[in-house]
Amino acid sequence: MIQKSCVTGTSTVWDGLANGTAYTVVVQAVNAAPDPSDWSDASAPEVPAAPPAQPAAPSAQRVDNALGGQITVSWTEPANNGDAVARYHLDVFENGAKKETQPVTGTSRVVSGLSPEASYTFAVAAENKAGTSPVSDRSPEQVPYGQPTVPGTPTAELGSTTSGQAVVRWSGIASDDFRGPAHRYEVQGNGVAARTASSPYTVTGLSNGTEYRFQVRACNQYTCSAWTASSNAVTPYTTPGAPGVSWALRSSSEGRFTVSPPGSNGGRAVQSMRYRVNGGGWQNLGASGGTVDVGPAHSTSYSLEAQACNVAGCGASGTGSGRTNPNPANRSFTISKGADASGSSGCRQGAACRWINMSITGWEPNTAFTMRCLSTEHNSAGQVYFPRWEQGQWWGQAWGVPLRTDANGNWSGQSDCMHGYTGEYTWVETQQLGESNHLLW
Numbered sequence: 001m002i003q004k005s006c007v008t009g010t011s012t013v014w015d016g017l018a019n020g021t022a023y024t025v026v027v028q029a030v031n032a033a034p035d036p037s038d039w040s041d042a043s044a045p046e047v048p049a050a051p052p053a054q055p056a057a058p059s060a061q062r063v064d065n066a067l068g069g070q071i072t073v074s075w076t077e078p079a080n081n082g083d084a085v086a087r088y089h090l091d092v093f094e095n096g097a098k099k100e101t102q103p104v105t106g107t108s109r110v111v112s113g114l115s116p117e118a119s120y121t122f123a124v125a126a127e128n129k130a131g132t133s134p135v136s137d138r139s140p141e142q143v144p145y146g147q148p149t150v151p152g153t154p155t156a157e158l159g160s161t162t163s164g165q166a167v168v169r170w171s172g173i174a175s176d177d178f179r180g181p182a183h184r185y186e187v188q189g190n191g192v193a194a195r196t197a198s199s200p201y202t203v204t205g206l207s208n209g210t211e212y213r214f215q216v217r218a219c220n221q222y223t224c225s226a227w228t229a230s231s232n233a234v235t236p237y238t239t240p241g242a243p244g245v246s247w248a249l250r251s252s253s254e255g256r257f258t259v260s261p262p263g264s265n266g267g268r269a270v271q272s273m274r275y276r277v278n279g280g281g282w283q284n285l286g287a288s289g290g291t292v293d294v295g296p297a298h299s300t301s302y303s304l305e306a307q308a309c310n311v312a313g314c315g316a317s318g319t320g321s322g323r324t325n326p327n328p329a330n331r332s333f334t335i336s337k338g339a340d341a342s343g344s345s346g347c348r349q350g351a352a353c354r355w356i357n358m359s360i361t362g363w364e365p366n367t368a369f370t371m372r373c374l375s376t377e378h379n380s381a382g383q384v385y386f387p388r389w390e391q392g393q394w395w396g397q398a399w400g401v402p403l404r405t406d407a408n409g410n411w412s413g414q415s416d417c418m419h420g421y422t423g424e425y426t427w428v429e430t431q432q433l434g435e436s437n438h439l440l441w
Helices: none
Strands: 059-062 071-074 087-094 097-104 108-111 120-128 155-157 165-169 184-189 192-197 201-204 214-219 244-251 254-260 272-277 283-285 290-294 301-310 318-323 332-340 354-361 371-375 383-386 411-419 425-430
Touching: 059 120, 071 120, 087 108, 097 108, 165 214, 184 201, 192 201, 244 301, 244 318, 254 272, 254 301, 254 318, 272 290, 283 290, 332 411, 332 425, 354 425, 371 411, 383 411, 411 425
Parallel strands: none
Antiparallel strands: 059 071, 071 108, 087 097, 087 120, 155 165, 165 201, 184 192, 184 214, 244 254, 254 290, 272 283, 272 301, 301 318, 332 354, 354 411, 371 383, 371 425
16 A cells, blocks of 8 residues: 555546555545545545557558458567557568558558558557557568469461571550569560560571470569460471482493482472573472483583472572593503613612503593503513512512503603613503503613
């Protein structure tokens, strides 16, 4: 029991009481008489209190639904300082600016009617009979996004450029139907990774000859709609690749080119093939190619250019070339005396030793041959002395190092043979070109 005396008037403020504790009051009157009055009846109980303490910053969590626009805000009840919290005042901030204050009973509220495009924070104050607490710090930001609406099914076409690309179109959705910030669309197809796009969109990097179908979805900053149904199918295409061209001789004066289909038809069937010889006019071939005969003409070069064509046009050229052989009637194979060989090792005939020069004309171009040299010195029918002549008999390799005619079928120069037997014949024999004239020394 606590008491206050010498109070004048009919009211007083009693300080220092404990908040949350119920108090009753009795009074007595005192005047100049020796005794005071009796104590009054007790007052009704009264509980002193202060406004609640400042609440902690609330938490905020987006409500996961397709439409968006809702956030659940929760907070912890603060110290009530002697009187239960009667209500809360929830401040709603949109993009940093205060939008409204909502009265709330309890310690949570699902805030609805929010924009899925905006960012929201929240603060709360508690109120009891003594007053309202300071406002809390703000919650972390939340965006009440939803899931965008699925766009319309796209269409696909090849457009003016048919090679390696397709044009995809679709009907967009309303801005509000994105249900979140940062609007965009994505396109994907079989073998084509999703990519950001706007209608119409040209999808590049496609493989000619492959059929493609495409889907579209709408996205916001946080999520995307389901993919649409697939578009119609399109198949990019281009001109065919280069045909194969090969050459072969049919005879010494005739050749044949064989034209084969290209490795790639470009995505559309080859409709025809064409060729020209030595830069002349184009001639038609069937779609599967064929053969082209040239000649007869000796020592004549031919080149053939071929192209395959489809609905996109004619593609890259395949080329081949060849040459017919010289006229056999114009061939020659002769030897003659060459430079002095008397100082060379192996010469035993002194000044009579000479190198043998060899001249070949009019043979097949680039033809390899091996040779050996013969003499009548020990055998009237001829005996090999090059590559090696040993005791009148031939031992070891029978032919020398391989030689080769040039691009015109000719070879001329000093051979590896020397001869010095006066009054004897010598000649050169080859496996491929026959033998030379027999030269008397």
